Amino acid sequence: MAQATPRTLSASRTRSQVIWAQFRKHRLAVWGARILLVLYTMALFAGFFSTYDANYYETYPPSNNHPPSKIHFRDPDTGAWSRPFVYATKRTLDELTLQPRYIEDKSQGKFYIHFFVRTPDQPYTILRLFRGDLRLLGVDKPGRLFLMGTDNFGRDLWSRIVYGSQVSLTIGILASIVSFILGLALGGVAGFYSGRPATMSLPLTHLFQPGVGARAWLGAAVSTLLWLAIIAGIIAITVQFLQVTHGFSLLSLIVVALAAWAVWGIARGLLWKPIRIDPDDVIMRSVEIQSAIPDLFLLITLRAIFPPSIDALFSFYLITVLLGFIGWGGLARIVRGTVLSTREQDYVTAAQALGASDRRIIAHHILPATATYVIISLSLAVPGAILGESGLSFLGLGIRDPYVSWGLLLQSAQEGGFASFTDRPWVLIPGFFIVLAIVAWNFLGDGLRDAFDPRKRQ
Missing domain, CATH: 1.10.287 (Helix Hairpins)
Structure with a gap:
């Protein structure tokens, strides 16, 4: 019996298997997918991974602009390894800068860090369906654990970052879906009905x-x-x-x-x-007008139409729709070109001769030809939506309290002025998560582009 050669084995693989094998060779794309998996898992179970509620703070003892808690792994008296613990802190004022300073208060003893802590006074929900109060980390009261410090109101920054990931990452996905629905629909109509005035x-x-x-x-x-x-x-x-x-x-x-x-x-x-x-003329001229206006300027202009004091939840949906609205033009242009070339193929002509309706031809023959480009572009459009939401929230036109996003956290850091860099640099950590998510999505998009491109397969 003849043995199967490597070429025979490669040829027997399905297209999805070939794409998956090629994607795994792109190490940066694999790491980008892993990072996004961690970020979206963190966003989905934000209540579990956070140490406190996003808006929780205590008026006494005050903890505004508290630095990250110092976690000890050795007993300072004996030098022996022990369970991780923190000390309570006392607040003082710097005589020169009048900025708050916190020093460890060892008189109150050690507060050991516990895993899987119950917080019945701060419950949360998962997908607004399941209620829970179990958190990954915590300390016994009156001890407090600030993994990444606090903001100017004394709210735990790590918890706000985790809850902010829900808004920033969700808006990125939803806005991209809106833009792709518009781009596919309008681009398909423009290409298929080009030269057929209605x-x-x-x-x-x-x-x-x-x-x-x-x-x-x-x-x-x-x-x-x-x-x-x-x-x-x-x-x-x-x-x-x-x-x-x-x-x-x-x-x-x-x-x-x-x-x-x-x-x-x-x-x-x-x-x-x-x-x-002619639908093609109307849609493409609209794309050209939209392309002539800078995206950020157009986004700010559209947002300024609505009053700044609108409901916080409505603001979330408004930002999602606006980000999706300004991002459909590029996709529509590419889809139109693909549809123009595909509608002249023999199988499309045969479907028309058999009496297939325009809707069926577009759905079953035209749009599937754009699937590869759509998948790649979707992964590359999400970081733009995340960055757009962060920019709007940073300018005070996006998400507002009581909701929280990474851009809103950076706006709070910006309000602190130059002291945010010199005295409390931990308030800039949300910017790291924005960059991390954008870079991860770009790596993933590059990997998908190489995996779907037959010319780059090895």
Whole structure:
């Protein structure tokens, strides 16, 4: 019996097995996946990995801007190894800088660190479904354990970082999903219907021709109301612009001329000539306009439309939608190009000849051709969404208390001024987690790109 050669064994593997084998060869991508697994596990079980609730603090003894607790592994009296423990601390003020200083108070004894501690006074939920009070680490009261120090209110920074990962990492995933739904849908429509203008209105003069039924009258009424609303919007925006500019100028004349041209074109379509619009032109021109505006400027502008004092939970969903809205253009452009080339393939032509609907052709034949690019781009879009949320929260336009995110923690550090670098550098630790998550996602995206690219397989 002939033995199987390495080439035969390689050829017998499925495509997913080949991709997985190639991905494992990318060591940075593997480490990126491991880091993300740790971060998302930490976010999922934030209550368990945190030592306190995110907003928990004690007014006495005060612990604002407390440095990370010093963990002892040796008994200072005998020098022998012992269980990890911490000492209580006393708060004093520096005579020169008037900054709080904390010194160990050994008179209260040792406070040993325990694993799997129950905290019935600070319960938490997992996915808002399961309640619990078990935490990984803790010390007996009145001892306190601050693994990464505290903020200016005395809240444990490690606990706030862990809870902040829920918001920052979740927004990254959800915003990417929103942008990819928009990019796939609009890019697919733009590519598949390119060169096939759709009639968007039924002129009123056509309704009085013989054979026009009630369905046509209903469609004409709906389209007429829609276009009249658009005309009213154009006029309102033009009037508002003239009021802001206080009088006529060359720019005002250009705006008025464009508005008049748009109103006349719509009115002509409603009365005599039907309005025909190519979806490809509308979608791609929208992408070009969006691409001409810097993402951060557009994000800040869209966020400024809403009042800064909106509900904290609504702010979370708002930031998710805004981040997804500004990120769909690039994907739509690529999907459109892929669809334009795929719709001319023989199997697509055969499906059309067999009577398959456009929806079925797009869903079963066109969009699967973009799957590879979509998977790679999704992994590379998540870090951009995380960075966008962090930037908005840092500027005070994103997540607000009582919720917490990594960007909000950096904003709190920024409010401390230069003292955050000199006297309490631990408040900058959230920035490390932002960088870690972004680098890990980029490594993962690079590995997926190499794994899906046949030219880079070894």
